[in-house]
Amino acid sequence: MAGSSRNxxxxxxxxxxxxxxxxxxxxxxxxxxxxxxxxxxxxxxxGRGREVEDLETLLEGEARLVTLTGPGGCGKTRLALSAASxxxxxxxxxxxxxxxxPLSDPALVPQAVASAIGVREAPxxxxxxxxxxxxxxREPLLVLDNCxxxxxxxxxxxxxxxxxxxxxxxxxxxxxxxxxxxxRAWLVPSLALPGQQSSIEEMMQSEAINLFAExxxxxxxxxxxxxxxxxxxxxxxxxxxxxxxxxxxxxxRVRVLSVxxxxxxxxxxxxxxxxxxxxxxxxxxxxxxxxxWSYELLSENERILLGRLSVFAGxxxxxxxxxxxxxxGIGREEVLDLLAHLVDKSMVVSGAGAEGAxxxxxxxxxxxxxxxxxxxxxxxxxxxxxxxxxxxxLAEEAEPELKGAGQAQWLGRLERDRGNLRSALGWSSESxxxxxxLRLAGALERFWWARGHLSEGRRWLEMGLAGSGESPAAxxxxxLNEAGWLALWQDDLQxxxxxxxxxxxxxxxxxxxRGIATSLTNLGHAVLHQDDKERLKALSREAETLRERFxxxxxxxxxxxxxGMAALYEGDHQRAVALLEExxxxxxxxxxxxxxxxxxxxxxxxxxxxxxxxxxxxxxxxDFRRLQRLEIKPRIQIYDGLMGLAVLAALGGRRARATRLCxxAETLRExxxxxxxxxxxxxxxxxxxxNTARSRLEETAWEAAWAxxxxxxxxxxxxxxxxxxxxxxxxxxxxxxYPAGLSAREVEVxxxxxxxxxxxxxxxxxxxxxxTVDRHLNSVYRKVGVSSRVAAARFATEHDLL
Numbered sequence: 001m002a003g004s005s006r007n008x009x010x011x012x013x014x015x016x017x018x019x020x021x022x023x024x025x026x027x028x029x030x031x032x033x034x035x036x037x038x039x040x041x042x043x044x045x046x047g048r049g050r051e052v053e054d055l056e057t058l059l060e061g062e063a064r065l066v067t068l069t070g071p072g073g074c075g076k077t078r079l080a081l082s083a084a085s086x087x088x089x090x091x092x093x094x095x096x097x098x099x100x101x102p103l104s105d106p107a108l109v110p111q112a113v114a115s116a117i118g119v120r121e122a123p124x125x126x127x128x129x130x131x132x133x134x135x136x137x138r139e140p141l142l143v144l145d146n147c148x149x150x151x152x153x154x155x156x157x158x159x160x161x162x163x164x165x166x167x168x169x170x171x172x173x174x175x176x177x178x179x180x181x182x183x184r185a186w187l188v189p190s191l192a193l194p195g196q197q198s199s200i201e202e203m204m205q206s207e208a209i210n211l212f213a214e215x216x217x218x219x220x221x222x223x224x225x226x227x228x229x230x231x232x233x234x235x236x237x238x239x240x241x242x243x244x245x246x247x248x249x250x251x252x253r254v255r256v257l258s259v260x261x262x263x264x265x266x267x268x269x270x271x272x273x274x275x276x277x278x279x280x281x282x283x284x285x286x287x288x289x290x291x292x293w294s295y296e297l298l299s300e301n302e303r304i305l306l307g308r309l310s311v312f313a314g315x316x317x318x319x320x321x322x323x324x325x326x327x328x329g330i331g332r333e334e335v336l337d338l339l340a341h342l343v344d345k346s347m348v349v350s351g352a353g354a355e356g357a358x359x360x361x362x363x364x365x366x367x368x369x370x371x372x373x374x375x376x377x378x379x380x381x382x383x384x385x386x387x388x389x390x391x392x393x394l395a396e397e398a399e400p401e402l403k404g405a406g407q408a409q410w411l412g413r414l415e416r417d418r419g420n421l422r423s424a425l426g427w428s429s430e431s432x433x434x435x436x437x438l439r440l441a442g443a444l445e446r447f448w449w450a451r452g453h454l455s456e457g458r459r460w461l462e463m464g465l466a467g468s469g470e471s472p473a474a475x476x477x478x479x480l481n482e483a484g485w486l487a488l489w490q491d492d493l494q495x496x497x498x499x500x501x502x503x504x505x506x507x508x509x510x511x512x513x514r515g516i517a518t519s520l521t522n523l524g525h526a527v528l529h530q531d532d533k534e535r536l537k538a539l540s541r542e543a544e545t546l547r548e549r550f551x552x553x554x555x556x557x558x559x560x561x562x563x564g565m566a567a568l569y570e571g572d573h574q575r576a577v578a579l580l581e582e583x584x585x586x587x588x589x590x591x592x593x594x595x596x597x598x599x600x601x602x603x604x605x606x607x608x609x610x611x612x613x614x615x616x617x618x619x620x621x622x623d624f625r626r627l628q629r630l631e632i633k634p635r636i637q638i639y640d641g642l643m644g645l646a647v648l649a650a651l652g653g654r655r656a657r658a659t660r661l662c663x664x665a666e667t668l669r670e671x672x673x674x675x676x677x678x679x680x681x682x683x684x685x686x687x688x689x690x691n692t693a694r695s696r697l698e699e700t701a702w703e704a705a706w707a708x709x710x711x712x713x714x715x716x717x718x719x720x721x722x723x724x725x726x727x728x729x730x731x732x733x734x735x736x737x738y739p740a741g742l743s744a745r746e747v748e749v750x751x752x753x754x755x756x757x758x759x760x761x762x763x764x765x766x767x768x769x770x771x772t773v774d775r776h777l778n779s780v781y782r783k784v785g786v787s788s789r790v791a792a793a794r795f796a797t798e799h800d801l802l
Contacts, residue, residue: 050787070188073245106153147174190242208237215251310370314419315361395443438464445482452635452672477506491675557586650693663709
């Protein structure tokens with residue numbers, strides 16, 4: 001039965017007229033059967049092919065009640081209408097559309113259903129009784145559109161119908177579920193969006209982009225989607241989170257604005273997205289009106305929490321919501337229930353995060369709406385401060401963990417909250433809270449570097465340093481060290497040296513062994529790349545002295561990295577290997593995986609320098625195997641490894657492979673704005689080996705291999721680096737061709753799909769991330785021309801791919 005917690009003021013008459021019934025109706029008599037009353041679709045229905053198929057399967061199968069949920073404008077009504085139209089011929093007694101949005105009195109719901117079906121008034125009987133009598137032995141599909149403002153009465157009526165009429169099925173649309181036994185809740189997703197790095201061809205196939213193009217053509221008949229405007233259309237659709245109503249309203253603006261102008265004006269989406277169809281319901285004419293409709297159904301505390309949650313960027317956890325959303329009349333213990341109500345009412349969306357924990361978010365138009373309400377409340381400054389303080393605490397908790405065995409998990413957690421970290425840093429700068437911003441940027445140094453966010457990390461650090469006159473000396477020393485390290489990798493050597501010298505002086509005053517060791521090591525890198533051999537020798541002597549004096553094992557291991565690197569660049573191969581192996585052993589004991597990785601990088605370089613190609617290949621393969629298992633992959637590490645494998649391929653005469661690896665590395669280098677090459681000053685110029693490989697490859701073959709490499713994502717590059725038959729010294733890759741242009745990896749994924757494995761299970765089987773599996777599977781769908789796992793498995797069987 002429907003839950004008793006519903007706050008709708010009236011309950012529906014589901015048992016007949018009598019004392020306490022809200023409305024008494026005269027008896028009804030049944031009209032002769034008429035055709036289904038589905039409204040005509042006045043515009044084309046774009047995308048959602050897989051969803052419509054799945055809804056058909058559900059409603060023709062075991063499900064008797066399916067409720068489509070989601071916020072206003074997500075496309076619930078159009079999806080229900082499309083599915084109902086496809087099902088119209090499959091129900092013996094018709095498919096009946098019941099529009100509930102115009103109703104305000106819950107007691108009128110049974111009458112609206114009776115009227116839609118054609119059950120007429122008859123003396124002495126309630127509409128519910130007449131409906132039960134009429135539907136008792138019939139097999140219709142009832143579509144109840146817009147139940148949210150009458151949710152209790154709809155729940156009562158549907159529950160009664162399903163219990164008393166065994167062949168009746170119901171498809172409902174609502175901002176929240178009906179909450180009755182047997183209900184199958186279906187959250188309507190946003191339209192599929194193209195990725196940031198999608199090709200023009202992939203953009204052209206995007207549901208969201210095609211919806212924009214269709215609706216734009218309706219107002220400007222000459223509008224065409226081209227390779228020139230597709231990226232701008234993609235930006236618009238991404239800014240609107242694939243919400244159909246918002247995309248349609250944006251497309252209507254092409255009458256007076258270019259797509260680029262629409263994109264630039266979407267920062268204030270409610271002002272732009274107005275002027276919908278005059279014949280639409282008032283709440284559907286503008287985006288704001290659509291969300292107003294949902295907002296008015298919230299309790300006072302739900303409205304307050306919605307506004308506070310709008311400060312989050314890119315989603316949040318329950319713990320974050322409790323920390324930021326509580327206070328000012330809302331207890332921390334109340335946040336969970338309030339958040340659950342917002343999810344139920346489709347103002348907040350939820351989904352599985354890392355390790356099964358739920359993560360919450362808002363579609364961007366809903367977030368902007370909540371932000372306006374927060375500003376009107378007068379508590380925006382207090383809430384944003386709490387948000388910044390929460391993420392400072394998270395970053396400072398993560399800082400030591402990024403040196404240990406949990407590094408990968410913490411990198412993933414910080415990456416998922418990158419939008420919130422940016423928001424907190426931006427607020428710190430704008431509000432004049434320089435110390436908070438400096439501490440936050442400094443705590444994230446390992447994150448900036450490991451994830452390749454060099455320019456961004458450096459910008460936040462330098463902004464914090466510029467206003468940090470009153471900040472604690474330790475925080476400033478740390479930030480100087482980190483800013484110098486990032487400047488070094490961008491080949492801004494003069495600035496790097498300035499930062500690092502000041503940092504080293506500050507750490508020496510503080511007698512901080514770890515700070516001294518890291519700033520000295522980083523300064524050594526900078527001096528080396530300045531080709532200042534005399535100063536490098538002086539720093540090496542200083543490091544040797546400190547190595548004998550220090551007691552902190554981590555600090556000593558850090559100094560050993562510098563000494564090993566210096567020995568390598570001086571051509572002392574044997575000493576370099578000994579020092580680096582000693583450092584690596586210490587960092588392994590200390591479970592600092594990032595520093596172990598740095599040691600491995602220098603060791604495979606030393607192996608290459610010493611002509612030990614098999615050892616270099618083994619070290620690189622070990623490193624890439626570990627990378628392959630990480631969902632969040634350190635991009636600088638991938639870059640270094642790809643270049644190492646490229647050199648090995650070139651030395652082994654595998655010129656096309658070397659070129660592909662270089663192409664993939666170049667894409668990564670550009671993405672992270674990396675200027676410094678780690679082997680710039682090694683005795684052997686490995687760049688020569690790569691140039692030789694290019695010169696011995698035909699120009700057309702080189703261009704093709706280079707383009708293939710450039711097109712690889714980081715995950716695909718890691719897969720390619722370890723692909724069978726592609727390791728140094730092995731046979732050339734298989735040239736087997738597969739139907740529909742499927743790649744070997746796509747066929748592997750398809751085989752496992754056919755075996756019934758889920759995406760996470762496939763990821764585990766193939767040592768790749770679930771995100772990579774999802775990308776491969778979407779590519780399979782596109783190439784094969786299917787939209788479901790069942791159809792893909794059928795294709796695999798029919799083409800003997802199993």
